Amino acid sequence: MTTVRLPENGRPPEEVLAQMDRMAADDPRWREGRTFSLVYHAGEAHNRFLHRAYEKFFSENGLNPTAFRSLKRFESEIVQISAALLGGDENTVGLLTAGGTESILLALKTYRDRFRHRLRLPGKPRVLVPASAHVAFEKAAEYFDLHLVRVPLAGDFRVDLGALRRRLLPGTALVVASAPCYPYGVIDDVAEIGELCKRRGIPLHVDACLGGFLLPFLHKLGEPIPPWDFRVPGVTSISADLHKYGYAAKGASVLLWRSMEYMRHQFFVSTDWCGGVFASAGILGTRPGGGYAAAWGALQVLGEKGYLELHGKALRAARRIMDGIRAIPGLEVLGAPPATIFAYRSTDPRVNIFAVGDRLAARGWHVDRQQRPSCLHAMITAAHEAVAESFLTDLRAAVEEVRARPELAKEGEAAMYGLIAHVPLRGMIRKNVLRMMEALYGHGGEQPDLAGEASAGEPVTRWAVRMLPFLEKLSKLFRKG
Numbered sequence: 001m002t003t004v005r006l007p008e009n010g011r012p013p014e015e016v017l018a019q020m021d022r023m024a025a026d027d028p029r030w031r032e033g034r035t036f037s038l039v040y041h042a043g044e045a046h047n048r049f050l051h052r053a054y055e056k057f058f059s060e061n062g063l064n065p066t067a068f069r070s071l072k073r074f075e076s077e078i079v080q081i082s083a084a085l086l087g088g089d090e091n092t093v094g095l096l097t098a099g100g101t102e103s104i105l106l107a108l109k110t111y112r113d114r115f116r117h118r119l120r121l122p123g124k125p126r127v128l129v130p131a132s133a134h135v136a137f138e139k140a141a142e143y144f145d146l147h148l149v150r151v152p153l154a155g156d157f158r159v160d161l162g163a164l165r166r167r168l169l170p171g172t173a174l175v176v177a178s179a180p181c182y183p184y185g186v187i188d189d190v191a192e193i194g195e196l197c198k199r200r201g202i203p204l205h206v207d208a209c210l211g212g213f214l215l216p217f218l219h220k221l222g223e224p225i226p227p228w229d230f231r232v233p234g235v236t237s238i239s240a241d242l243h244k245y246g247y248a249a250k251g252a253s254v255l256l257w258r259s260m261e262y263m264r265h266q267f268f269v270s271t272d273w274c275g276g277v278f279a280s281a282g283i284l285g286t287r288p289g290g291g292y293a294a295a296w297g298a299l300q301v302l303g304e305k306g307y308l309e310l311h312g313k314a315l316r317a318a319r320r321i322m323d324g325i326r327a328i329p330g331l332e333v334l335g336a337p338p339a340t341i342f343a344y345r346s347t348d349p350r351v352n353i354f355a356v357g358d359r360l361a362a363r364g365w366h367v368d369r370q371q372r373p374s375c376l377h378a379m380i381t382a383a384h385e386a387v388a389e390s391f392l393t394d395l396r397a398a399v400e401e402v403r404a405r406p407e408l409a410k411e412g413e414a415a416m417y418g419l420i421a422h423v424p425l426r427g428m429i430r431k432n433v434l435r436m437m438e439a440l441y442g443h444g445g446e447q448p449d450l451a452g453e454a455s456a457g458e459p460v461t462r463w464a465v466r467m468l469p470f471l472e473k474l475s476k477l478f479r480k481g
């Protein structure tokens with residue numbers, strides 16, 4: 001293992017920058033529309049603008065909202081713009097966070113504290129989330145000691161309303177819906193859920209980390225988007241990410257509240273710290289001014305027209321790719337996703353969808369694999385319009401290759417994902433994934449080979465390959481059983 005130490009003498013900046021480029025040589029090619037998650041690219045000109053806006057406030061810190069007035073102004077204007085987009089009114093309040101996960105963590109902490117403040121029930125407060133809700137809710141429940149109840153989905157991949165109703169027991173602090181959910185791209189029936197929650201006096205958080213800066217524009221483009229935002233009376237808060245379909249720089253999301261009645265449970269105040277009286281609205285201490293500036297700047301330079309153009313492109317690309325997938329024998333799109341996010345799977349037992357993923361990866365496409373059911377995932381942005389046809393050509397070729405060579409399902413990442421998806425002992429999987437995390441972050445374990453730079457390969461992939469023998473043993477055990 002290479003031990004990397006602080007260089008004794010500083011190195012020339014150009015040399016360091018050149019090394020960074022070499023380190024990135026094997027990274028996914030997002031500029032060319034080769035990624036279907038992680039990066040939202042609105043073109044080089046917009047990207048350069050974000051860099052410049054970020055750079056202007058690169059050093060400023062949003063920790064103390066009274067210090068840099070500029071940052072506070074960016075934040076409150078972003079909140080006002082978002083509230084107006086999402087059906088809010090003069091009572092709507094909120095803040096800028098570093099991302100979807102921070103918005104969700106903060107929302108759950110706030111609802112927990114509000115629940116405890118109002119009711120002194122024993123046990124953990126219950127939070128009902130659709131089975132498809134983002135994993136950040138699970139993380140929040142683990143961090144804040146909440147009882148997370150995953151509600152099953154109906155056949156259309158939206159949360160099953162009957163199942164939700166049956167779980168609305170005393171002790172329920174919050175219900176969550178997604179607009180849309182990450183895995184299948186469908187929007188839960190927020191109007192019905194809102195009605196149900198309002199009748200029971202239970203708050204409803206809508207996770208629109210993906211849809212917040214997308215759905216209002218798709219609606220304006222004439223798409224039939226069902227009501228899902230503050231216009232639904234039962235909705236009490238919304239998370240919406242600027243750094244996704246808002247085409248801002250990384251590190252920007254908003255958490256909006258119907259009124260201060262909810263948000264007041266979010267604030268942290270310490271009066272006795274020797275560093276002085278301290279108050280904070282979010283989870284972070286230091287907050288990057290660059291992220292605020294780039295997010296405000298993105299809204300200003302794009303404006304309504306810019307978002308309509310970008311989302312129109314993404315929608316056309318998504319429709320083209322979904323239609324193309326439906327036309328490939330043996331593949332289907334799951335459900336009827338209304339926006340630009342969807343999942344697709346194989347209906348042909350000879351075509352292993354994870355092997356298709358591997359063949360796409362070999363052709364330079366970075367696609368995410370999902371379980372329940374085994375499928376591939378796609379988040380389409382404006383950057384995909386130019387590559388929709390070449391992606392479909394490669395997808396057709398990948399499907400044919402896998403159909404002709406079924407043994408591909410037993411190789412590479414397909415073998416690992418296939419086994420993980422089917423091993424029923426989730427505790428075993430968890431234990432091994434924890435081991436992987438220790439290996440990635442620990443000493444003497446598997447560290448990225450910095451000396452090798454671009455040739456180092458992806459540590460998770462290498463771990464996955466090492467985990468294969470274990471998973472094979474496990475699956476043999478189950479076959480015997």
Ligand SMILES: Cc1ncc(COP(=O)(O)O)c(C=O)c1O
Binds near residue numbers: 134180209210241
């Ligand atoms: C629906 C949804 N919610 C929350 C998140 C978490 O957002 P972040 O990765 O910015 O923390 C994501 C991320 O993809 C998401 O798709």
